[in-house]
Amino acid sequence: MLHDIFIAPFQDMFSAPDFLLQVLWEGLVSGILYALIALGFVLIFRSSRIFNFAQGIMVVFAALTLVGLHAMGVPAWICVLLTLGVMFVLAMAIERVVLRPLVGQPDIILFMATIGITLFLIGFGEIIFGGENKVMITEELGIPTGSWTLEPFGGLLILEQKDVTAVVVAALLVIGLLVFLSRTQMGRAIRALGDDSQAALSVGISLHTIWVLVWFIAGIIALVTGIAWGARAGVSFALEVIAYKALPVLMLGGLESIAGAIIGGLMIGLLEKLFEIYWGQPLMGGNTETWFAFVLALLVLLFRPQGLFGEKIIERV
Amino acid sequence: MTDQAEGYTTADGRKIGGVVMEMKNITLRFGGVVAIHNISFDIREGEIRAIIGPNGAGKSSMLNVISGFYTPSEGEVWYKGAKRPPMKPYEVARQGVARTFQNIALFEGMSVLDNVMTGRLTHMKAGILPQMIWKGRAEAEETENRIIAERVIDFLEIQHIRKTPVARLPYGLKKRVELARALAAEPTILLLDEPMAGMNVEEKEDMCRFILDVNDEFGTTIALIEHDMGVVMDLSDRVVVMDYGKKIGDGSPDEVRNNQDVIDAYLGVQH
Ligand SMILES: Nc1ncnc2c1ncn2[C@@H]1O[C@H](COP(=O)(O)OP(=O)(O)O)[C@@H](O)[C@H]1O
Ligand SMILES: [Mg+2]
Numbered sequence: 239m240l241h242d243i244f245i246a247p248f249q250d251m252f253s254a255p256d257f258l259l260q261v262l263w264e265g266l267v268s269g270i271l272y273a274l275i276a277l278g279f280v281l282i283f284r285s286s287r288i289f290n291f292a293q294g295i296m297v298v299f300a301a302l303t304l305v306g307l308h309a310m311g312v313p314a315w316i317c318v319l320l321t322l323g324v325m326f327v328l329a330m331a332i333e334r335v336v337l338r339p340l341v342g343q344p345d346i347i348l349f350m351a352t353i354g355i356t357l358f359l360i361g362f363g364e365i366i367f368g369g370e371n372k373v374m375i376t377e378e379l380g381i382p383t384g385s386w387t388l389e390p391f392g393g394l395l396i397l398e399q400k401d402v403t404a405v406v407v408a409a410l411l412v413i414g415l416l417v418f419l420s421r422t423q424m425g426r427a428i429r430a431l432g433d434d435s436q437a438a439l440s441v442g443i444s445l446h447t448i449w450v451l452v453w454f455i456a457g458i459i460a461l462v463t464g465i466a467w468g469a470r471a472g473v474s475f476a477l478e479v480i481a482y483k484a485l486p487v488l489m490l491g492g493l494e495s496i497a498g499a500i501i502g503g504l505m506i507g508l509l510e511k512l513f514e515i516y517w518g519q520p521l522m523g524g525n526t527e528t529w530f531a532f533v534l535a536l537l538v539l540l541f542r543p544q545g546l547f548g549e550k551i552i553e554r555v
Numbered sequence: 556m557t558d559q560a561e562g563y564t565t566a567d568g569r570k571i572g573g574v575v576m577e578m579k580n581i582t583l584r585f586g587g588v589v590a591i592h593n594i595s596f597d598i599r600e601g602e603i604r605a606i607i608g609p610n611g612a613g614k615s616s617m618l619n620v621i622s623g624f625y626t627p628s629e630g631e632v633w634y635k636g637a638k639r640p641p642m643k644p645y646e647v648a649r650q651g652v653a654r655t656f657q658n659i660a661l662f663e664g665m666s667v668l669d670n671v672m673t674g675r676l677t678h679m680k681a682g683i684l685p686q687m688i689w690k691g692r693a694e695a696e697e698t699e700n701r702i703i704a705e706r707v708i709d710f711l712e713i714q715h716i717r718k719t720p721v722a723r724l725p726y727g728l729k730k731r732v733e734l735a736r737a738l739a740a741e742p743t744i745l746l747l748d749e750p751m752a753g754m755n756v757e758e759k760e761d762m763c764r765f766i767l768d769v770n771d772e773f774g775t776t777i778a779l780i781e782h783d784m785g786v787v788m789d790l791s792d793r794v795v796v797m798d799y800g801k802k803i804g805d806g807s808p809d810e811v812r813n814n815q816d817v818i819d820a821y822l823g824v825q826h
Binding site: 420421422423424426427429430433434436437438439440441442443444445 | 661
């Protein structure tokens with residue numbers, strides 16, 4: 239038994255390094271998408287103290303809008319632009335109708351409001367686009383659907399081109415966001431508001447503008463995630479679950495840490511895949527990916543309540 | 556002397572202009588507490604205007620009214636010859652009123668340079684989209700903001716900590732960074748809430764020199780709250796004295812020093 243837990247998995251890894259690479263690759267693909275979604279959470283949380291329950295449904299809503307517009311005969315790339323437009327309008331509407339009237343309310347009220355947004359988007363999405371599963375317009379968007387076969391260590395490594403595309407696009411988006419946050423005035427404004435709202439007001443930062451901006455960024459992230467995940471699993475309301483993977487990522491990385499979201503996302507993606515293949519399937523009948531991340535996060539929280547990289551927990555005396 | 560619309564000339568020969576900000580019959584209540592009781596005074600272009608008074612007199616509240624953090628219960632704020640409608644603090648900031656806080660409010664997680672750069676946010680022209688795409692105009696604006704931020708950093712002699720996260724700085728330097736951020740806005744009026752509180756003698760002297768230099772070199776109008784009477788007398792052109800929410804004196808440092816009400820209420824009391 240101990241052998242099966244502590245020795246055999248590592249023997250397997252070293253005896254078939256090409257397969258290990260394959261596993262790590264799959265983990266990386268999910269991990270970077272988790273990181274992206276967690277980043278959206280963190281930006282919204284830092285600038286408004288709102289834990290955005292609606293992030294998951296925004297992924298579904300963005301993907302549904304994209305596919306739905308295409309079904310009406312709109313060219314694929316125009317659909318992307320239109321969907322971005324829809325996400326922008328959604329961000330403005332949420333700021334105007336939900337956030338602004340609730341400003342200063344307890345955090346739990348704002349959290350409940352995002353549950354309200356979730357329910358609204360589910361209903362609205364079903365009425366307009368229908369509830370049945372749809373196929374992502376992967377090829378129409380010019381995303382290659384073939385695969386590359388590599389032969390590391392004389393073995394075999396298969397990279398789906400759409401996964402490669404997802405990783406590249408997600409990585410570019412993460413890098414783009416980091417550059418935006420660190421090198422532009424709007425980015426500094428977002429960070430500043432997350433840091434000290436009084437001081438932010440004193441330098442001319444408008445809460446409303448920043449809220450629209452961060453919700454729009456969350457919308458962009460939702461669209462990219464929706465396309466990438468939809469290309470693998472189809473577009474349905476079940477897509478929402480991938481956003482909930484951001485929860486353990488946030489527990490690990492801390493609700494306020496941008497670096498934490500990225501590192502936490504990659505860690506969870508990689509570890510849950512490794513665990514599933516080398517421990518879950520041989521020892522526990524598989525399907526561990528549904529819960530592994532949560533258990534891992536809970537274990538970490540036992541020892542570091544602020545998460546692995548969390549800035550210190552705020553204490554008011 | 557303060558009645559002339561054109562302003563006056565100070566003892567050291569600086570020209571003080573017309574009224575740029577005027578508080579008219581300001582009253583501010585918090586429930587039953589009257590923090591400011593029917594106070595009027597003006598601030599003139601190019602002058603250093605001090606607000607003094609014992610703890611709890613309502614000085615910070617007054618600064619908060621000027622900067623839009625508090626909305627007065629009664630009274631009017633006039634700015635550049637026009638009555639100012641009720642405004643959010645960020646709107647006041649965009650009109651050219653920059654401030655520092657009594658209890659330093661910096662962006663602790665950001666570097667000194669980034670903190671100073673946020674001072675430039677009031678000058679943002681390019682919209683969100685150009686900022687996101689990071690091209691052309693936004694880039695030129697970033698460069699311009701950077702030049703001004705660096706100039707302020709040089710001016711306040713904090714080059715050596717430009718890249719340091721603010722959280723790691725000692726108190727005195729934080730105060731200076733906060734001044735730098737406010738200055739980066741190139742404000743019409745600079746509001747300083749106890750800029751020298753909690754500093755040692757040497758830091759106080761530095762801060763005094765910076766305040767005078769800012770006023771001298773950029774002609775910035777400054778309204779400051781200060782506890783240290785000696786400092787106030789050295790720095791300011793005109794002084795408003797507050798006590799228990801009321802104005803009990805207003806005039807040159809000498810006039811104020813010789814005002815019996817002030818002596819009773821403030822100077823006579825040992826702090
Ligand atoms: N936000 C507030 N809520 C309630 N009371 C306040 C608030 N701000 C100031 N006060 C009260 O107003 C009075 C003046 O305070 P303040 O303006 O800070 O005085 P000073 O800066 O002269 O020491 C005090 O009695 C203080 O308790
Ligand atoms: Mg005060």
